[in-house]
Amino acid sequence: MLGFSQTREWVYPQSITGRFTTIRRWTFLALHLLLLITPWIVINGHPALRVDLPARRVFLFGTIFTASDTIFLLLVLWFLAFSLFFFTAVFGRIWCGYACPQTVFLESWIRPIELWIEGDRLTRRRRDAQGWTLDRAWRKAAKWSVFLAVSVFLAMAGMSIFAGARELWTGRAGPVEYSLTAIFTFFWFWDFTWFREQFCSYVCPYARFQSALADDESLTVTYITERGEPREAGRQAALDGRCIDCNKCVAVCPQGIDIRDGFQLECIQCARCIDACVSVMDKLGHPTLVAYGSIAESEGRKVRRWRPRTLVYGTILLAIVATGGTLLARRVPFEATVNRAPGSLYTVDADGSTRNTFLLQITNNDPGERPVRYEIEVSGLGSAQVLTEPLELASMESRTVPLIVRVPASSDLGRTTPFEVSVTGGDGEIVLHPTFKTGAEIGETGP
């Protein structure tokens, strides 16, 4: 108890090693590398990962997505949603135990720091029970100071994705970015020092709706009641391979629950209790009593990994991936729009030819360092003349140029004639469909 709450039962999880702890450590390391390094990697002059919200641009491993790529944003959101449905149906709350930032940061930073400054479970509990002493006070102050430094570091790392790592870490980002960093710092510090497992139990929406996503055939951490019960703290239970009630699976649990009580909403499936029971039962020469399994298995039923729910989610996921892949392969790395120039419907020249003036805007989204040359051609208007020069644009450059289309007097065009403007650049082409106006539309020779 730190004195913040009179009802809070503080959890002191014991340190543990084992197979699943090792797997989780490697997973955490990979996720940290993704978070800490990708915003710093530069590909073709742009960050490997950056979400530039004010400019509505996303830089992703050498590709620049803009507002005109909203379909990809939708596909990514659908992909994330159906991944969650699919992986929860198959593997239960694997996200919570292996990839949720709350778990990753608590396990990678906070628990090792706590162990280093305050000692293991029993020492921490004993000190906290003694009330405020000088020894306890300096350790708390030291621990919270390090937690604050970690909170700042992690908030900066997270904001680097949005504000740009170089800008943020060298003081060149704006006040909004630093204000948001301060808010995230405050959140992490509050979470690390006090809120912790309560977030999973009381706030996280995923914990609430996972029961709708998982079923009794989903993978979950379970206590094998048939082998474990009746539990007994005695020699006979140890010889039989039953639960010896050593409480180690409870001591290591970061959520403060007892897996032997059955499925609980608070369980984040971190598998620490499996490693704990393996370490106990190995010494007794028996298999673990806590393992990955399912409710169906524990009831003696067969588990189908592929069942209607997982088949539907899996098929939708595959369809999303296939659609995204196809669209990505056909994606053109520039944008082009054409609009009629304001106040100019058409103009009739002295030789009787008709001119329409448009504004053509081209934006180069190619991340390459060399400028891209764009050619403009018009078709569908017979012998029309296009009075626009090809233009060259650097990466991220956008320019609006007049596009003048001139049709000779001999052309027999109606009042409104659709035609095509083709813009080619790099390996792509965009075809636009404006209309050409002539005097026949309003029965005059000019506007």
Ligand code: SF4
């Ligand atoms: S019961 Fe086991 S799997 Fe669930 S949170 Fe506790 S230690 Fe992790």
Ligand code: SF4
């Ligand atoms: S660690 Fe295993 S033996 Fe010990 S209390 Fe938990 S289930 Fe029983």
